[in-house]
Amino acid sequence: MDQGRTLVIAVDGLDAADLADGPLTDPGSPLRDALLRHAVPLEIRTGGPSEPSPALVSLMTGASVGHTGVAMELAFDPAEPAVGGVWYHDDLRIPTLLEVARSRGAVTCALQWPATAGSGVDLCLPLVEDLRRYRDRWSMAEQTSSPRMVAEHLRHRREAGLHLSQIEPDSLVGQVSEEALSGGRVDLAMVRLTGLGRARRREGCTSSAARRALAVTVEALDRLVVAFAATEEDRIVLVPGRPLVPVELLVHPNAVLERHGLVRTDGPRLAGFRALVWPDGPRGALHVRRGESPSVGRAAMEALAEVAAHYRLRLRPVDDGVGATAQTDVIAVLEGTPGTVFGLSPTHRPLVEGDDPYYAGPRAVADPTASTTVLGSGPGLPGTRVEGGWADLGVTLAESMGLVLPAATASGMRPAALAEA
Incomplete structure (x- = not known):
């Protein structure tokens, strides 16, 4: 591929206030300098999935949840209702942007992204939580990650005595992303940070746990953006989830x-x-x-x-x-x-x-009636404010990379007047 590189960062629990004021907007913030100062808003309309996993799967396929195979945040399994989770590539019915890009020769990376375990992604770290199938956390991590991820980023951590249960998943993602993105060319990286959303949902958006999770999120974002080192040929897309509101x-x-x-x-x-x-x-x-x-x-x-x-x-x-x-x-x-x-x-x-x-x-839950604003910058992405659904965003992202999603059901992001027509 010769369309420049692409970094997609999804942050569950991130809201407009975090992007308007706070550590992400401080002078010298890597994310502010690389994206926030000149990003174009990509408005995700109300409707469609409000939970992260089905939304992100819709984004990476360009299709509605009725076609992707991932309709909900927790996989339907009444026999083990406490397990849940959408981790496995086998859950998908249609091809993804990661697969299409790799078929064109791109080096791909997916960190904590849903429905990627067992896929052909070059650098895949799904961070599966499914201990019923695996002996321990290291077995689970190594058996569900790609061989290259294990060889280059996991094996030495295990040999050094790292306990996966004692490190925040987002901290691990930040470390691995820094190594992967600075260690060689990665054409498409799709990275998900989950700790902020978990803390705000579980403890409330203003809790001390949420404040700590925001600090971990900011550190991980800084690692990502600095390691990616975007040029004028590259794209960065920041994807918050639906806004969270207090549970009533x-x-x-x-x-x-x-x-x-x-x-x-x-x-x-x-x-x-x-x-x-x-x-x-x-x-x-x-x-x-x-x-x-x-x-x-x-x-x-x-x-x-x-x-x-x-x-x-x-x-x-x-x-x-x-x-x-x-x-x-x-x-x-x-x-x-x-x-x-x-x-x-x-x-x-x-x-x-x-x-x-x-x-x-939980103390907070996504508001399905609210829109959310994705921020994007780079060649091929819209230069003015546009809107659409999660699947539309996937189609537009693929087009910016010169790719076509073969099973897409959406037509792409469009100016508001056209989207309403």
Whole structure:
């Protein structure tokens, strides 16, 4: 490839205030000097996925979540509901920007990016969290990373006695990215930082844990940008997620389905189901086992409609959820006002207010009704403000690199007036 290099950085939990004021905007900040002072806003409209993994998969494929194979943040696995996570390339149904670039001779790098474990990315560090499949964390890291990543960046750390459980994932990503980007040409690097989003969701956006996570994020961003050393031929794209808002309501719809005999429990655990709401942050998808009679779906809809009507939720039927998973179809989606989050547990009270003394959910959740602003700079990227969805951003990014995403369903970012037409 001779289209210049591209660095895409996704930072879950980053918000507009962080980019307007704070350590990222201090004089001398590498990110400020390399991107913020002259970046063009790429507006991601409302609608589409609000959680990071499906959004980033949509970006790297140029396709909507209905086509990518990754529709939710947590992989659907009722047998192991605590595991979750979208790490594996096998989850994808269509090619990605990383694959297309590599087929054109590009050297590719993906650090903590979803759905890349087991892919052909040259330098791949997915940081899988799936201990049920692997003996220990080092086995998990080495078996899910690319051979080149293991040889050049992981093996010497293991031999030096590094304990993966004692280092922040974003700190490791910052170190590895610095080595990889300064150690030789990388044509396309897609790097995800997750610690800030985890801390702000778990403890709240103004917590001390969130402040510490922001400091780690700033350090990792500095390492990335300095090591990349962008020239006029190169592109940098900074991708925040949807804005986070304080949680006001935690909803446990499966407790309602359990009372109607559609979910079975074994103590506090899920034991089986005929219909089940799988949470996705501010949304919940109603899954019905394939082969069940239509009466099961009707019974689940009726049970959830009562809850939705009483607690200002929206129960939206969907007609494109056939084959959502190997076992189920999705027939509806539950949505609430900003600040609503859905839980999986079938044994909690149906609804728990956020200020309840027994509240045990996250403190912040993505706002699916909000837009977000991606910042981009470099050849081929728009020179004026444009808007679109996550898939549109993927198409535009590919075009800036002289590439075509073969299974894209979007047409690319466009000026606001054209996008509304």
